[in-house]
Amino acid sequence: MSDPDLPVGVERRSFDGETRLATRGPPVYGEPTDGEWRAWGPERSKLGGMLELGFDAGLSGGETVLYLGAAAGTTVSHVADFAGPTYAVEFAPRPTRDLLDVAESRDRLFPLLKDARKPETYAHVVERDLDAIVQDVATRGQAAVATRNARFLADDGRLLLAVKARSEDVTADPDDVFADVLAELRGTYEVLETERLDRFHEDHLGVVATPK
């Protein structure tokens, strides 16, 4: 049942007759489960949406990951299920309280209450040469956040980014916003793949990039 395009530890499995992505780990947010497996819904998670849409995320399982914008841990819980050491950065205290519960049950998930715009406040904790950065911060300045955090990535590491158009400019055409964000990203990254996530997340662009 494992799929060559998916990281080891992520599989397509059937839940109530519907095939869905799934990872193995303790349940977190009331998602459907089947034994040790728990469904990873593409509508609830931008990274889930990107994998469902067939992005070449360059993940094979066991990676060392920095996750920016972890919120209550919905997506990062799945990442920690299939990846290796996973650093989760979130700056709002309330959702971080829930993230702590998720981290309690995953011994290689490290929660950090930090501002992703200030990597120097966590560079003494997060290691360098990471395999992947997953970013879903949904606030203005998404390209700047990705740029500032590039220092953590290995030369062949991957940035897996979800850009929310409305966070940058509500009045602009999303295509224009995406063009601006990509132009800014290209200062630091080589963009490998982009595709709209609209099937699951309206006015979001999925981006896979690697440091230049």
Next chain:
Amino acid sequence: MTNEPDAANAGWFSDLDPEDLDAAEAEILRGSAEEPEDWPRIAVESGYADSEEEYYDRLHEATIHATRQEVRERERADDQQLIHAVRAMDDCERVANELAERAAEWAGSRFDDAELGIAGAREIAAREPDGDLERRVVSLSARAVDLADERDELSATVDRVAPAVAPNLADMAGPELAARLIALAGGLEPLAKKPSGTVQVLGAEDALFAHLSGRAPSPKHGIIYTHEFVRGTRPEDRGSAARALAGKLALAARADHYSGEYREVLHEDLRERMATIRARAASEEVNANE
């Protein structure tokens, strides 16, 4: 620390006793480094852990502990503390200015080049007094300056605490205006329960009273006038700008009080409303020029 790249770029675990969780907490929360390093390897080489696995176990324990403490600490910073801080800030500012004015007036009678305001007081405070009366003038100026500095410290505290108490309101209004709105309402909960029309005129109670007793037109805005969205809008649109802003501020206060989570969509909606109001002004200007 033999294998550290350099002291300015040390890992959180440098010099730590692995058993000392509180020290680890302080390091994780308040340490920093310009660049990341291969911390697991450095930790093993420097003897902090016997293996990378052990390092990750300690990192897990330390990050959970530190983050839990920090979440508690930030959530304890409550609205009443914020109110004290912003009121104390205003008191310091008012008294500092009064004292500086008194000191400048007095100094003007003793020194011929005394200047006004806090800057003037700072300059007088640095003088070498000659005789008892001058000593009093210089000392008084020094008190004014100290109070002005305390005001700045309090302002920094407000900037730090307001986003923890009310993340949406602080982002939308700025920390200081958020704190003032909470103070005027008497707390975050009472603010969250006010209709947006009341939020719009908070701080304009005198004008509102004059209106209700038939002596004046109804005020269009209270303290939210200081917000760029109102102040930066042309006068004929300020009423609608104030209404739109107050509506979103009321929603932001409710989100902060009832859920405490940051709600991006509120901020987008406001930016959209303001863009519309300003676009109207711009297009009317174009029409007028044609």
